[in-house]
Amino acid sequence: MARVVVDVMLKPEILDPQGEAVLGALPRIGVNGVSSVRIGRRVELDFDDDATDLERQTRIIADKLLANPVIEDFHISVAAEDAA
Amino acid sequence: MARVVVDVMLKPEILDPQGEAVLGALPRIGVNGVSSVRIGRRVELDFDDDATDLERQTRIIADKLLANPVIEDFHISVAAEDAA
Numbered sequence A, B: 001m002a003r004v005v006v007d008v009m010l011k012p013e014i015l016d017p018q019g020e021a022v023l024g025a026l027p028r029i030g031v032n033g034v035s036s037v038r039i040g041r042r043v044e045l046d047f048d049d050d051a052t053d054l055e056r057q058t059r060i061i062a063d064k065l066l067a068n069p070v071i072e073d074f075h076i077s078v079a080a081e082d083a084a
Helices: A017-029 A054-066 B017-029 B054-066
Strands: A002-010 A034-047 A072-081 B002-010 B034-047 B072-081
Touching (some): A002 A054, A002 B034, A017 A034, A017 B054, A034 A054, A034 B002, A054 A072, A054 B017, B002 B054, B017 B034, B034 B054, B054 B072
Antiparallel strands (some): A002 A072, A034 B034
């Protein structure tokens, strides 16, 4: 099995109200010193042992299904690959 | 600035309908060989240069604000730390 992880985050210029809400709540739980909170999605894909071309296939999935290119960037990392 | 990343994923035994929907859509876009899709959250926290005890503070944030311990696990990684 080979695991590929896609991180999908809002582009830096796009406001993140969910992150802002967490940032605003931090002083109430006694945490100071955080300057920014951004919240995105982490997608874990498990490929079969005999799958090939994982990064290219994952790019297709991210482009078509996982990320909105108008407001989001994504980053692909092949996290673990066991030889079959 | 020091960046800490919190990955929040559903526990393995919890059904992930969003991931299942993506998995079910893959053959329609010509991708085969994926056996599992799980979708969670990626939270990026930027701490000020003079912040200390980042991992302990991040654990407090994750416990109290970011993850629901009944159905979710989280993993903390200190991604980048520039010396002030």
